[in-house]
Amino acid sequence: MEIKILKNVMIKNDAIGNDNRLLFRKHNIFSLNIMSSPGAGKTTLLENSLSYLNKKYRIAVIEGDLYTSRDAERLSPFDIPIVQINTDGGCHLDARMIHGALQSIDLNNLDMIIIENVGNLVCPASFDLGEKIKVLVYSITEGADKPKKYASMFSNVDAILVNKIDLATICNINLEMVCAEIKEINPKAELFQISATNKNTLNSWLSWLDNKKAID
Amino acid sequence: MHEASLAHYALEILNETIKNDSSLNDKDIKKITFSVGKFSNVYAESFEFYFSELIKNTKFTSAKLEFLNSDENGFFVSSIEVDE
Numbered sequence: 397m398e399i400k401i402l403k404n405v406m407i408k409n410d411a412i413g414n415d416n417r418l419l420f421r422k423h424n425i426f427s428l429n430i431m432s433s434p435g436a437g438k439t440t441l442l443e444n445s446l447s448y449l450n451k452k453y454r455i456a457v458i459e460g461d462l463y464t465s466r467d468a469e470r471l472s473p474f475d476i477p478i479v480q481i482n483t484d485g486g487c488h489l490d491a492r493m494i495h496g497a498l499q500s501i502d503l504n505n506l507d508m509i510i511i512e513n514v515g516n517l518v519c520p521a522s523f524d525l526g527e528k529i530k531v532l533v534y535s536i537t538e539g540a541d542k543p544k545k546y547a548s549m550f551s552n553v554d555a556i557l558v559n560k561i562d563l564a565t566i567c568n569i570n571l572e573m574v575c576a577e578i579k580e581i582n583p584k585a586e587l588f589q590i591s592a593t594n595k596n597t598l599n600s601w602l603s604w605l606d607n608k609k610a611i612d
Numbered sequence: 613m614h615e616a617s618l619a620h621y622a623l624e625i626l627n628e629t630i631k632n633d634s635s636l637n638d639k640d641i642k643k644i645t646f647s648v649g650k651f652s653n654v655y656a657e658s659f660e661f662y663f664s665e666l667i668k669n670t671k672f673t674s675a676k677l678e679f680l681n682s683d684e685n686g687f688f689v690s691s692i693e694v695d696e
């Protein structure tokens with residue numbers, strides 16, 4: 397006799413993700429999960445976006461890293477709540493870790509929570525954290541073949557920031573071709589070409605974010 | 613990816629199923645079927661390795677493990693087969 401179960405194995409994570417989502421909604425907090433491979437530019441993007449966002453919104457940041465609190469220290473000049481999660485070798489943040497981090501943030505006085513995930517182009521894609529928006533930072537210096545090689549990540553996000561475009565020529569990258577390939581994998585994602593180190597390239601990304609926050 | 617933690621999740625789901633259906637208590641589990649979605653990032657062989665270790669000396673220890681590919685997103689515990 398066959399007995400149907402039909403349960404997604406991730407149900408355990410997703411249930412807590414849903415709790416987080418409800419908590420964000422209750423406090424009217426817009427939430428963002430930034431993912432990328434190690435060193436693609438997440439913290440740099442945060443540094444150069446926060447100088448703008450920080451003036452407009454009350455923000456908290458959750459930093460996910462295997463070890464150290466270096467990224468949290470880089471953001472300390474902004475004088476905002478920062479929670480560092482160390483996964484001790486774990487390759488991704490999961491909903492339970494975020495739920496724990498939320499306990500130490502005053503959610504009543506907050507407009508936005510930004511989560512910097514562990515640098516990894518594979519595992520974080522599978523774990524719902526309860527966030528509103530998933531953002532991928534893709535550094536072109538990693539090669540033009542990465543979107544297709546890591547399709548599960550590229551196809552599962554709301555925005556893709558194609559980063560380090562200042563290095564395109566040196567790395568022999570044809571930006572148009574790369575973006576066309578990304579569009580094939582994820583036609584719905586918003587695409588931005590940026591240099592996270594250069595604030596002037598971040599305007600469209602920041603106004604897109606403003607807009608998403610406004611309609612949340 | 614993290615097949616080890618998925619193996620734990622899967623066993624939890626199976627244990628709950630058995631707990632919620634007392635008629636299954638004294639039945640032998642012959643087969644467990646999993647459905648592996650295209651973008652689930654689950655490598656069945658690796659999952660099987662961890663899961664087989666986990667179910668040693670449990671009710672599921674002699675169950676045959678079956679993995680079916682699917683276009684659906686995600687990795688599912690699809691069904692179990694028990695003795696009539």
Ligand SMILES: Nc1nc2c(ncn2[C@@H]2O[C@H](COP(=O)(O)OP(=O)(O)OP(=O)(O)O)[C@@H](O)[C@H]2O)c(=O)[nH]1
Binds near residue numbers: 433437
């Ligand atoms: N040339 C250039 N370098 C960049 C750009 N964005 C980031 N970098 C550099 O890339 C390196 C890694 O950047 P981080 O911001 O630390 O990357 P990350 O994704 O936060 O790294 P992890 O958190 O460790 O995964 C730093 O040396 C940055 O200065 C860019 O647009 N152009």
Ligand SMILES: [Mg+2]
Binds near residue numbers: 438439440467512
């Ligand atoms: Mg970082």
